[in-house]
Amino acid sequence: MPNSVARRREARMKKTINSIVFDxxxxxxxxxxxxxxxxxxxxxxxxxxxxxxxxFRTHYxxxxxxxxxxxxFKGETLNKVMELxxxxxxxxxxxxxxxxxxxxxxxxxxxxxxAHGVETIILSNHIVDPIKTQLNRLGIxxxxxEVLAYAxxxxxxxxxxxxxxxxxxxxxxxxxxxxxxxVGDSIEEIEIAHEQNLISVAITxxxxxxxxxxxxxxxxxxxxxxxxxxxxxxxxLVP
Numbered sequence: 425m426p427n428s429v430a431r432r433r434e435a436r437m438k439k440t441i442n443s444i445v446f447d448x449x450x451x452x453x454x455x456x457x458x459x460x461x462x463x464x465x466x467x468x469x470x471x472x473x474x475x476x477x478x479x480f481r482t483h484y485x486x487x488x489x490x491x492x493x494x495x496x497f498k499g500e501t502l503n504k505v506m507e508l509x510x511x512x513x514x515x516x517x518x519x520x521x522x523x524x525x526x527x528x529x530x531x532x533x534x535x536x537x538x539a540h541g542v543e544t545i546i547l548s549n550h551i552v553d554p555i556k557t558q559l560n561r562l563g564i565x566x567x568x569x570e571v572l573a574y575a576x577x578x579x580x581x582x583x584x585x586x587x588x589x590x591x592x593x594x595x596x597x598x599x600x601x602x603x604x605x606x607v608g609d610s611i612e613e614i615e616i617a618h619e620q621n622l623i624s625v626a627i628t629x630x631x632x633x634x635x636x637x638x639x640x641x642x643x644x645x646x647x648x649x650x651x652x653x654x655x656x657x658x659x660x661l662v663p
Contacts, residue, residue: 444537444661445590445622447608448548448555448573450630452649454527458520459631465516466508470501481633486549486612487581510577518554526562527629529649534567536653540662547590547606547613548573551580587616594620605659607652614640625655 450456456477464474475495483494492505537544544567548555552573559565572589574580584592594604605623606613609630614637617624626642627649628634638645644655656662 442541442661443543443545443604444533444656445545445547445604445606447606447610447613448546448550450609451607451627452526452530452546453521453524453558455521455524456630458517458524461520462513462517466505466513469508469512470497470504472497478633481631482636484610484631486610489581510580514551514577521554521558522561524558526564527627527649529652531564533649533652533656534564536656536662538567542656542661543569545570545572545593547586547608549581549586549612550574551576586612587619590616591620603659605655605661609637611636611640614642617642623659625652 446452449459460475460477460480463480467474472495483491485491485494488509489502489506492502492509497505534544536542546555546559546568548571550573552571552575555571555573556565559568559571570593572586572593574583590606603621603623605625606617607625607627608614609627610632614624614626616622618641623644624642625644625646626637626640628637628645628647634645646652646655653662
């Protein structure tokens with residue numbers, strides 16, 4: 425084996441970061457507009473004025489009951505909104521999702537990860553099967569080893585948090601005991617990184633304002649997935 429090849433292989437084995445964990449909605453899938461549109465369909469159903477992107481990003485939280493409480497809903501109106509969220513929202517969102525594309529730069533990141541043996545995982549509060557449907561539609565399913573998400577709407581935000589799902593997944597395999605990057609558009613991913621000693625990359629343009637993301641103290645803030653490539657080089661995932 426040529427010395428250069430042997431050195432690259434040895435360096436890869438010594439990496440402390442061996443995986444990238446991606447949020448799905450608004451991080452990889454460019455669906456923020458569809459989410460706001462569906463949210464405003466719910467607002468119309470309960471006689472609430474339309475919400476703006478700025479308002480949404482200022483008040484976003486999970487689970488979604490917190491989000492709607494932040495919007496000012498309570499009592500029976502909150503119950504009605506939650507009922508609509510579980511059925512009405514998804515009934516309108518999924519057809520819209522079929523028309524959404526990846527955020528720019530995503531495919532370049534997947535190709536770089538594949539070329540250098542970096543595992544890529546999806547961690548989401550969405551539902552597994554719809555995510556897999558979109559992965560197949562976009563022709564990127566083969567880039568991901570796992571889709572960690574809820575099984576169905578009945579268990580969404582009930583059986584376990586995103587953080588707990590990731591913790592259990594990493595505990596099952598010694599390869600995941602090193603550091604990992606976690607990339608997401610919300611404070612939730614930053615908090616997971618803090619709790620599990622991961623490297624957090626917050627991306628703007630999604631569900632949470634840049635001001636709120638920075639206040640949560642991620643390791644990096646980026647505005648495009650193109651900006652993830654230098655971080656991957658800095659952290660030794662790719663040469």
